[in-house]
């Protein structure tokens with residue numbers, strides 16, 4: 632009989648599930664790699680919001696970055712910890728139970744904020760977008776990716792087969808998140824499509840230094 636508390640059993644089940652999906656064409660590790668390949672110039676430390684079972688965060692840590700992952704689901708975090716240990720990246724990945732709408736980090740704490748397939752799970756966008764724009768440092772990247780129509784269709788069918796209930800889809804779309812972050816001063820650098828995902832990379836501009844024109848003229852005279 633299955634024991635729901637047996638972590639090893641849950642890890643094996645999850646690995647079987649993702650291998651089954653990979654053979655059917657939905658490869659989570661390849662999708663995570665596509666996200667990171669689109670995010671050129673990524674700097675750490677990296678915050679992953681809605682880290683779930685850690686597919687993206689583990690890939691980020693494999694590339695040598697220090698990562699903090701937050702999620703509201705303690706069970707997903709437990710599994711993510713076990714999967715990170717199997718992947719040999721526990722030392723670079725810290726997993727914390729926290730709501731993306733109220734991130735417990737200081738302003739500008741992260742070189743990048745990333746999130747994969749979590750937007751459509753959010754109950755509300757505005758406080759999450761406020762937090763994301765706040766915790767990424769100036770010059771840092773925000774990398775948001777969510778399922779395309781084909782991806783949502785795939786996951787919808789898979790979820791119904793597995794759990795007998797429809798896959799939850801909230802009201803927060805990638806387009807709405809991009810518009811919200813643009814309204815908070817971030818610049819969209821690129822949007823890339825894969826078979827299953829739409830990946831957007833944004834940058835928080837560095838503050839423009841205000842230079843007094845008289846100082847510049849004076850400095851130029853002195854240097855002559």
Ligand SMILES: C[S@@+](CC[C@H](N)C(=O)[O-])C[C@H]1O[C@@H](n2cnc3c(N)ncnc32)[C@H](O)[C@@H]1O
Nearest residue numbers: 681682683685686687702703704730731747749
């Ligand atoms: C499909 S999973 C994400 C998959 C994950 N990013 C990966 O790479 O494997 C969506 C996750 O978003 C989390 N989530 C939903 N609302 C959240 C919130 N307000 N703050 C943090 N996590 C949230 C859910 O608990 C769930 O684990």
